[in-house]
Amino acid sequence: MTTGIWVLGDQLWTEQAALSSCEAEKSQTPVVLIESRHYAQQRPYHSQKLVLVWSAMRHFAEELRSAGWQVTYKKIADNFEPALLKWIKQNEISELRVMIPNDRPFLQLIQNLQLDCSLNLIANNHFLWGKTEFQDWANSRKRLLMEDFYREGRKRFNILIDDNKPIGGKWNFDKQNRRPSKGKLTTPIPLWFEPDEITRSVIKEVKERNLASYGEIEPFRWGVTRSDALAVLEYFLTKCLPTFGPYQDAMVTGEETLWHSLISPYLNLGLLTPLEVITAAQKAYFEHDLALNSVEGFIRQVLGWREYMQGIYHSQKGDYRDSNWFQHHEPLPDFYWYSSQTDMNCLHQVLKQVESTGYAHHIQRLMVLSNFALIVGVSPQEIEAWFHAAFVDAYDWVMQTNVIGMGQFADGGILASKPYASSANYINKMSDYCKNCAYDLKQRTGEHACPFNFFYWDFLARHQDQLKSQGRMNLILGNLKRMAAEELVEIQALAADWREKNSN
Numbered sequence: 113m114t115t116g117i118w119v120l121g122d123q124l125w126t127e128q129a130a131l132s133s134c135e136a137e138k139s140q141t142p143v144v145l146i147e148s149r150h151y152a153q154q155r156p157y158h159s160q161k162l163v164l165v166w167s168a169m170r171h172f173a174e175e176l177r178s179a180g181w182q183v184t185y186k187k188i189a190d191n192f193e194p195a196l197l198k199w200i201k202q203n204e205i206s207e208l209r210v211m212i213p214n215d216r217p218f219l220q221l222i223q224n225l226q227l228d229c230s231l232n233l234i235a236n237n238h239f240l241w242g243k244t245e246f247q248d249w250a251n252s253r254k255r256l257l258m259e260d261f262y263r264e265g266r267k268r269f270n271i272l273i274d275d276n277k278p279i280g281g282k283w284n285f286d287k288q289n290r291r292p293s294k295g296k297l298t299t300p301i302p303l304w305f306e307p308d309e310i311t312r313s314v315i316k317e318v319k320e321r322n323l324a325s326y327g328e329i330e331p332f333r334w335g336v337t338r339s340d341a342l343a344v345l346e347y348f349l350t351k352c353l354p355t356f357g358p359y360q361d362a363m364v365t366g367e368e369t370l371w372h373s374l375i376s377p378y379l380n381l382g383l384l385t386p387l388e389v390i391t392a393a394q395k396a397y398f399e400h401d402l403a404l405n406s407v408e409g410f411i412r413q414v415l416g417w418r419e420y421m422q423g424i425y426h427s428q429k430g431d432y433r434d435s436n437w438f439q440h441h442e443p444l445p446d447f448y449w450y451s452s453q454t455d456m457n458c459l460h461q462v463l464k465q466v467e468s469t470g471y472a473h474h475i476q477r478l479m480v481l482s483n484f485a486l487i488v489g490v491s492p493q494e495i496e497a498w499f500h501a502a503f504v505d506a507y508d509w510v511m512q513t514n515v516i517g518m519g520q521f522a523d524g525g526i527l528a529s530k531p532y533a534s535s536a537n538y539i540n541k542m543s544d545y546c547k548n549c550a551y552d553l554k555q556r557t558g559e560h561a562c563p564f565n566f567f568y569w570d571f572l573a574r575h576q577d578q579l580k581s582q583g584r585m586n587l588i589l590g591n592l593k594r595m596a597a598e599e600l601v602e603i604q605a606l607a608a609d610w611r612e613k614n615s616n
Contacts, residue, residue, distance in 0.1 A: 113435045116142040116205035116229075118196065120218070121165050122507060124172040125382040126179065130211040139180045142203040145173050146195055147187045149494055152323060156501040158470040159324030160332055164504050166318075167311040167336040168381050174310075175338070179384040193225050205229045212236045214422065215508035216430060237369040239413070240386055242271065246423035256424065256526065258283065262416035271394055271415060272408060284412070285357070285405035292542050293362035295476070300549050302369040303347040304333035309334055326449065326501055327467050334377060334504065341378035348373040349396045356408030363458075363543035368465055372473045373410065379418070390415050391445060409449035413474075421513040424527055433512050436492055436577055444485065444494040445614045450500075456563060457549035459484060459537050470504035475542065477503075478532055482519030484564065487533050487571040489613065492522035532582040535568040546580065555600045563610060571608035573600060 115137075117130045134141040138412040144200050147166050171184045184203075188195045200208065209232045222231070235242065241249075248254055249264060263283050266272060272279045307315065315332060318324055335341055348356075352371040361372060379385045381468075390411055395409040447454035451463035462476045472481070477499070485495040496515040500506045517527035536553040540546040546553040549562070556565035572579065572592045594599075 113206045114204050115207045118210045119145050121169050123382050129237045130209045139485035142182045144184045144199050149189050150191045156325030158327040160470040161504045163314050164334050166241035169316045170310050200445045241419050250427050258420045261420050263414045280404045285408050287355040288405040289409045290361050291300050291358040293364045300351045305335050306530045314359050338383045357409045380505050382579050409434035425509040435522040440489040442489040455550045466502050487567040492516045492520040530582050536562040536564040566606040567602045569603050
């Protein structure tokens, strides 16, 4: 009787549940990691996502070998099943252990495999909240507000808590973290890495086999090992976290990272764990007397949003991915794939950055990329598929909730309390993009009107009956009512003309 372990590509830490279950017998336990080109071609991926995942997998295999595990690493052109069956037969595996994947489609893939052994799916320990724990919390609520969940998490894990009350007297310092990008900002240089031999070989293979679907493969600067990820975390805690808070929503031309942590790819691969990240930030707060708004704002991203998003993902039915509350069906504009095709500077700047890095920070994603798709009326499924393809930290559990739920409000308010829709005013307030744009941020009609403006008011007009049910929208809907009928007609005509010109 031999137990074997299949380690998936986003489960790359030595204490993941399947490995931990066999730690005492690791020298006699076969472990397999499988790199499938077939699977990687099921959807478009950023070339740097492929390099990141495969290089991290290859490095992790070496780490496991050094720790005494019996590791087989397979690089295959086919799907997973033939290679897995061959490995099971060669090693006389009677029980295959796999930590339950975060993504539903991959869990279904595993459950559909025709294996010559028993399959033991081990509960996932990738998050602080398990599926049942989140569901128990959700069942006790009338509405699943992230702020309530975040406060519960703070108390449960004793983070920034003193005598069961929040340190500083408030749970949330978000109002202090919305400073615009005005004036000269002195930003830290991000910590990047030069590709080592393993990474260079992955880059070469991706190029030679034409596996890349999107984006630039070089320069590749992401870390690929746990030691790299720990270095990025430490760099953030010392160089960026002290001043992270105030400008975390700002957007600046030529600034790819500002004070952001850049740890999401490593968290989502398992190279970092959420609790170690959160406790490290709390420790830095106490030891170095850091600004509370910066530390709390960062911890909320990990303990609040990240945990909340995966909880919502698993608590909703499988058809959540098909949600389309506004019944939006417009095609995704081609310029999302080719940044050079748009003369809207905000979109051009962010899309160009995504092409070269596979990264953009949360406001660039939400208030530029997702916002524009929302007000245009793009199919939620099309924009979600693009996000999944474009970002190195993208996974099914991440993008369904963040894009379909939060960004597109396609679930009708399960996740967000109002649609994240705005005109050019917000982008101008929080960025310098409007300075060098072909369009006039102050105009909503006319030849030089900013598309963010006429699409914003067109969106409100199209959906005002639905939006009346969202209390936070009543003030802006009042402004829509006071708009001259002639101006609204012109706005709607501009929107219709733009759609016609930019439809695929």
